[in-house]
Amino acid sequence: MTALSRRDVLRLSGAGAAAFVASSLLPNLAAADAASTAAAIKKIIGSKTLQQGRITLELPQIAENGNTVPVGFEVQSPMIGADHVKAVHLFAEGNPEPSVASIRFSPASGRAKAATRMRLAKTQNIIAVAEMSDGSVYMAKTEVKVTIGGCGG
């Protein structure tokens, strides 16, 4: 099978839009922090221990435009009935509401891969949490800088 292009993935995720749960748009002016993000993650994973690995996060190190920052991920998984990714949750630690998106998968998804865009007001950590069909949970974290810009030599 040839690899899917980004456009294909966007098209696929468009078709499966019902599975895409956008984050709350309720105004909440207080910025989230590591603690409230941890609380939001806890709500999803309960008492399970987060493991590192399996998730590849695709993010710029420095945002070109904080208003629309591309974020992509892929989780390593055979995506079969007995062993697949059930959902991936994205969090932005420094946004007013830390939840960015929750994307649900099934073996029919073929790959646990998606891409979207988000708004980042300031430099912060982006966290992806993957829920697996066997109940295990994984995470990955990357910092994205939002800068004033200028002065590059």
Place this chain on the structure above:
Amino acid sequence: MLDRRQFLQVTAATAALTGGLAPISRLAAAQRISQDDLLAFTPVGQVTLLNFTDCHAQLVPLFYREPSVNLGVGAAKGRPPHITGRDLLTHFGLSSGSPAAYAFSSEDFTALARSYGRIGGMDRMATLIKAIRAERPGRTLLLDGGDTWQGSYTALKTRGADMVEVMNAMGVDAMTAHWEFTYGTDRVKELKDQLNFAFLAGNVRDTEWEEDVFQATQTFERGGVKVAVIGQAFPYTPVANPRYLIPDWSFGIREQLLAKRVRQARDGGADLVVLLSHNGFDVDKKLAGRVKGIDVLFSGHTHDAVPAIVKIGDTLMIASGSHGKFLARLDVEVKGGRVVDYGFRLIPVFADAITPDPEIAAVIAKTRAPYEKELTRVLGKTEGLLYRRGNLNGTFDDLICDALLERRDAEIALSPGFRWGASLLPGQEITVEDVYSQTAITYPTAYRNNMTGAFLKEVLEDVADNLFNPDPYYQQGGDMVRVGGMSYHMDINKAIGQRISGMTLLKTGARIEASKEYAVAGWASVNPDAEGPAIYDLVTDYIAARKQIPAGGHNNVTVAE
């Protein structure tokens, strides 16, 4: 450390003429540094890779002082290129007062510049390239690391066309880019189509579909070896330069994409994979340790002239300086898809010792002819050494800040930490060309805004983090924004928000207050709505009105490292 062969090749050309510190006349230098000495090289293997980078549109010889302050953080501290002056000479085994000391360090710069003369000039560069091609027919590849179309009066007036003509005539095989993009989307496409060679930028994608905008890889056959060259443009172009000029293009380091391209090159039968990069030295050093399979990495952007190869795993990393000051020659022997032997030399282009290539000299003369009168118009004279390069300040930037403070009636001036621009020796006349060498950009507006003390601190903190973030992937290159009318202290090892302290308004000696507004003048704003005269006109008028520019820099920054 240098191995024996590298050491010999660094010093070979200069060994005969380092006989002491006594100043010698330029004529004597020209007689003692010969073109043959500069070309001396024991060929190795099947392929010769030639590279220059960051020439910043400098077609004619100039002076260029290397930095005396180039601080490294974290793992980079105290390692090339973050060693300067005498430490650099000691590290690489170069003698004080030698041509190599003049080329690679800031030590005794003014005295040695008077002895050894100007460096660079694309007609001189062409002479070296042609000689090496004649010696290694069918085996030579010439790679330009970018920042080629910007940095001079003629490049600005012709919107890069003069450089395209010269690079075509020189027979460049491939280039990558950064400042090229500041001519805007349409002009970049136009000039790219005029090139006789590949414009490679594998990390640029369109913002809508995330698809490739430019060719990523070009494959060449040289000396029976299949060479794949992958181009990597400056990853932070839309952050460091105005995004409005290239609104549909997205950049970034894109490590995973690059790893894929390296694999594709190997799968396509490449024996040798070369990355032609404009990432900057520390970024490339980290990248070479993480993306496997790059045999040779030519690193541009940060203008570092490193006399020896830096080996990262199996990757040979080369930093070829800037402004046409150096030509890098790397010979490699490739066996079974691996480099088994190599020879390297970063050749200083001593303008007075090299016979200009007549063909390229004619092209340069033709492109400059319409502008010659304005280029050579004398505005004044400098009493001190004017230079730009250095992490914290440069005397030419001090001059620009003084001009901004006066002409825009401001309390504080900000000048970007660019690393390009010719140096001028004490007593040298300042021409219009010299002013443009420091200011020739497509977004030149010299603005005047009110800024709060808190915002000023945020600006300094932001730039400091771009320079001193311990993770190289967050470094954008360039140097600290230059400041006039204000002093401050910086601790480079602290985190963002905590590096800058003691901000003081020099006019009154009072501390900068967070909530108070100050009149700030600056230039090179990345926002499209800046208003004011062009910086090159402002500085030209300032110097012409003064005639004599006194020596002495500001020295208004103190540093803890």
